Amino acid sequence: MKSDRPIGVFDSGLGGLTVVKQLQRILPNENLVYFGDTARIPYGTKSKWLIRRFAMEDALFLSEFGIKLLVVACNTASSSALPLLQSRLDIPVVGVVEPGAQAAVVATKNKRIGVIGTSATIASSSYTRSIKKRMPEADVLGQPCPLLVPLVEEGWLDDEVTVLTLKKYLKPLIEAKADTIILGCTHYPLLEPVIRRIVGPDVTLIDSGKETAKAVRNILNASNLLNSSDKQGEDRYFVSDSPEMFAKIGSLFLGRSLPEVVRVDFDRFLVENSSSPLLQNIEVIHVE
Numbered sequence: 353m354k355s356d357r358p359i360g361v362f363d364s365g366l367g368g369l370t371v372v373k374q375l376q377r378i379l380p381n382e383n384l385v386y387f388g389d390t391a392r393i394p395y396g397t398k399s400k401w402l403i404r405r406f407a408m409e410d411a412l413f414l415s416e417f418g419i420k421l422l423v424v425a426c427n428t429a430s431s432s433a434l435p436l437l438q439s440r441l442d443i444p445v446v447g448v449v450e451p452g453a454q455a456a457v458v459a460t461k462n463k464r465i466g467v468i469g470t471s472a473t474i475a476s477s478s479y480t481r482s483i484k485k486r487m488p489e490a491d492v493l494g495q496p497c498p499l500l501v502p503l504v505e506e507g508w509l510d511d512e513v514t515v516l517t518l519k520k521y522l523k524p525l526i527e528a529k530a531d532t533i534i535l536g537c538t539h540y541p542l543l544e545p546v547i548r549r550i551v552g553p554d555v556t557l558i559d560s561g562k563e564t565a566k567a568v569r570n571i572l573n574a575s576n577l578l579n580s581s582d583k584q585g586e587d588r589y590f591v592s593d594s595p596e597m598f599a600k601i602g603s604l605f606l607g608r609s610l611p612e613v614v615r616v617d618f619d620r621f622l623v624e625n626s627s628s629p630l631l632q633n634i635e636v637i638h639v640e
Contacts, residue, residue, distance in 0.1 A: 362388070362407075363426040364396075365393040366601055367537060369386070374559075375568060381580075382578075384586075384587040386587065392406060396428045396471055404432055404436050408634060411437055411441060420572075421443055421445075421572065422445045424437065424447040425538055428473050440629075440630050441630075444575070454563065457486045460487075462531045463490045464531060466525035466532070466533040469494070469534075473536050479492065493528050493530055503517065515550075519550055531554065532556045532558060533558065589610055589613045598610075599613045
């Protein structure tokens with residue numbers, strides 16, 4: 353049955369596991385296949401063309417599993433490659449930007465919305481465009497936070513270095529009186545308790561992972577693709593490098609130990625599939 357097919361999820365590394373956690377919470381019967389492109393992390397410092405290329409290659413790998421929907425659980429890839437993925441794949445493709453932007457527009461009272469994310473996500477202005485499409489009068493304040501991902505992956509969630517770094521990054525948003533802040537990187541939900549302490553109780557924090565999981569549920573429901581099984585869904589995890597490290601740190605993201613993480617020979621896979629139509633002429637595609 354088409355509804356029994358898995359949901360594909362990819363990220364440049366570990367952060368997308370926070371989206372997986374939310375998918376498991378609200379869609380416990382769905383089967384998930386996750387790919388972390390750990391050999392080529394980070395995406396946030398790459399060019400827009402290269403991010404698009406990587407995203408399409410990740411999608412090609414997941415399509416081998418007959419997925420019924422693709423989640424781009426990476427803010428950088430969502431910002432740079434989502435329209436391209438949607439134009440070339442024949443299944444629904446959901447990113448993390450649009451759901452987060454929609455939730456922020458609903459939440460804000462003073463129409464001042466802050467966005468924290470990687471340098472590539474902020475430079476893309478993807479959240480700004482998405483928010484202003486829904487609320488043209490909104491004042492959107494983007495703040496690149498390049499140091500946060502390595503701090504999270506180091507496990508320094510409440511370390512003094514992390515707290516001081518966050519205070520510096522968040523200061524402009526606090527001074528601008530943003531009443532809503534989008535956690536525009538899938539690593540950042542792990543820092544939410546510290547961010548909450550810094551910004552105070554009156555600021556709404558938007559977890560794009562939670563909003564994305566809700567969007568996936570709505571799309572599957574509208575398309576009659578929800579898994580009708582009453583069994584707990586099965587999850588599979590693949591990476592392009594360092595499966596042991598992924599499993600170790602990934603448990604921090606999921607809040608539990610991961611099942612077997614399989615390393616794939618991604619270079620060999622790409623060579624064998626280099627003639628795929630999905631990978632052709634990406635450098636001349638200008639989808640905005």
